[in-house]
Amino acid sequence: MNGQPADRVEETVAIALRLFTERGYDNTPMSAVADALGLTKAGVYHHFESKEHLLYLVHKHTLESQLVPLIEQAEAEPDAGMRIRRFMIDYVLLLARDPSAAMLINESRRLAPHHLAEIRGIWRRGYRMLRGTIIELQQRGLCREGVDPVYAAFGAIGMTSWIIHWFDRARGGNADAVARTMCGIFLDGILKDGARP
Amino acid sequence: MNGQPADRVEETVAIALRLFTERGYDNTPMSAVADALGLTKAGVYHHFESKEHLLYLVHKHTLESQLVPLIEQAEAEPDAGMRIRRFMIDYVLLLARDPSAAMLINESRRLAPHHLAEIRGIWRRGYRMLRGTIIELQQRGLCREGVDPVYAAFGAIGMTSWIIHWFDRARGGNADAVARTMCGIFLDGILKDGARP
DNA sequence: CTCCTAACCTACCGGCCGGTAAGTTTTTAG
DNA sequence: CTAAAAACTTACCGGCCGGTAGGTTAGGAG
Numbered sequence: 001m002n003g004q005p006a007d008r009v010e011e012t013v014a015i016a017l018r019l020f021t022e023r024g025y026d027n028t029p030m031s032a033v034a035d036a037l038g039l040t041k042a043g044v045y046h047h048f049e050s051k052e053h054l055l056y057l058v059h060k061h062t063l064e065s066q067l068v069p070l071i072e073q074a075e076a077e078p079d080a081g082m083r084i085r086r087f088m089i090d091y092v093l094l095l096a097r098d099p100s101a102a103m104l105i106n107e108s109r110r111l112a113p114h115h116l117a118e119i120r121g122i123w124r125r126g127y128r129m130l131r132g133t134i135i136e137l138q139q140r141g142l143c144r145e146g147v148d149p150v151y152a153a154f155g156a157i158g159m160t161s162w163i164i165h166w167f168d169r170a171r172g173g174n175a176d177a178v179a180r181t182m183c184g185i186f187l188d189g190i191l192k193d194g195a196r197p
Numbered sequence: 198m199n200g201q202p203a204d205r206v207e208e209t210v211a212i213a214l215r216l217f218t219e220r221g222y223d224n225t226p227m228s229a230v231a232d233a234l235g236l237t238k239a240g241v242y243h244h245f246e247s248k249e250h251l252l253y254l255v256h257k258h259t260l261e262s263q264l265v266p267l268i269e270q271a272e273a274e275p276d277a278g279m280r281i282r283r284f285m286i287d288y289v290l291l292l293a294r295d296p297s298a299a300m301l302i303n304e305s306r307r308l309a310p311h312h313l314a315e316i317r318g319i320w321r322r323g324y325r326m327l328r329g330t331i332i333e334l335q336q337r338g339l340c341r342e343g344v345d346p347v348y349a350a351f352g353a354i355g356m357t358s359w360i361i362h363w364f365d366r367a368r369g370g371n372a373d374a375v376a377r378t379m380c381g382i383f384l385d386g387i388l389k390d391g392a393r394p
Numbered sequence: 395c396t397c398c399t400a401a402c403c404t405a406c407c408g409g410c411c412g413g414t415a416a417g418t419t420t421t422t423a424g
Numbered sequence: 425c426t427a428a429a430a431a432c433t434t435a436c437c438g439g440c441c442g443g444t445a446g447g448t449t450a451g452g453a454g
Contacts, residue, residue, distance in 0.1 A: 151378040158359025181348040189386030
């Protein structure tokens with residue numbers, strides 16, 4: 001119930017998340033993780049079978065605590081338009097606030113194939129929610145012609161995700177304005193002229 | 198005038214582009230580059246002062262031969278709407294066709310700071326062109342309210358660039374349809390209801 | 395032919411880093 | 425208190441890789 005990690009595994013995952021974000025996965029030797037924990041390298045390897053496994057746990061823990069709730073909140077939204085809006089805005093705010101999200105995206109290539117598949121499955125839940133919502137809008141006749149739900153969903157994800165490459169909250173970036181602009185462009189871009197709120 | 202590289206430097210850059218794309222920068226030892234050239238490692242280091250320098254040349258050469266012409270073609274387009282359309286479509290087709298573009302985006306972090314700054318300057322030309330075009334549309338009263346030119350430009354770039362993370366031309370991906378859908382969403386998203394062609 | 399230079403090779407260095415074997419301390423169970 | 429299991433430490437290995445010192449070959453100029 002307090003902010004302290006319950007055990008060494010959680011503590012290590014939290015520290016690795018920070019170090020990987022600050023220095024990158026390849027530039028963070030396990031000795032650095034050990035130092036930050038006040039342990040030796042072998043002490044860390046008592047809890048993790050490999051560095052890749054630690055990276056996998058960092059991915060899994062962070063996505064489940066940050067991304068999944070955000071998807072579930074959006075899914076709970078009854079109105080389709082609001083569902084998209086809710087997700088896009090919260091997602092932009094998340095990426096703008098937390099630089100570790102960018103690390104997860106960049107370093108996912110280092111995962112072993114089966115771990116990568118599992119992690120991509122988590123990301124895919126957001127994609128599926130968006131695509132399903134766009135299909136629903138289409139079936140209700142609210143979408144413009146020529147909007148492919150798959151490509152549109154990836155468009156919304158890409159437009160927002162890309163902020164990891166340019167947004168700098170330290171230099172006067174206004175995350176709220178980014179979120180509103182992008183969400184507005186996307187919804188105006190897929191909805192028929194008469195279907196907007 | 199033929200397809201053969203004019204000298205060893207060009208030849209090496211071409212081979213490094215291929216190897217970095219296939220295996221990643223970190224997983225491509227200089228010995229692999231040397232092998233592919235039929236040289237030894239020291240033979241390669243006769244032409245390049247460091248591996249990072251080789252990566253820099255790969256970036257520079259590829260961007261100048263692939264991205265810059267695409268930007269200049271778009272800039273030559275007199276109509277603002279067509280300028281955006283032209284760029285977005287050609288850019289999507291480029292990314293969908295050539296996996297090395299994804300490598301350049303992913304591995305740019307390995308560049309030394311001054312090289313990174315120069316390479317980002319090339320990418321930025323596309324951003325500036327888009328932003329300037331959106332501002333032009335705004336001044337002519339063709340844009341919806343609330344469209345920030347900076348965030349909109351990054352939105353167009355992000356929506357299209359993100360296909361490096363999901364598009365798979367080997368599995369029936371239709372790059373033309375992607376390009377048309379995304380370009381349509383973006384233009385419908387920023388232009389007033391009456392301003393579309 | 396000679397001389398020079400660019401291109402290239404052999405052989406090596408040094409450091410880093412993931413991972414481990416084997417032993418020691420700490421905690422827990424009974 | 426005892427014993428075993430869990431949590432560590434010390435000390436090390438082995439491999440890879442970027443980079444280089446110094447010598448060798450090839451090719452063109454004169």
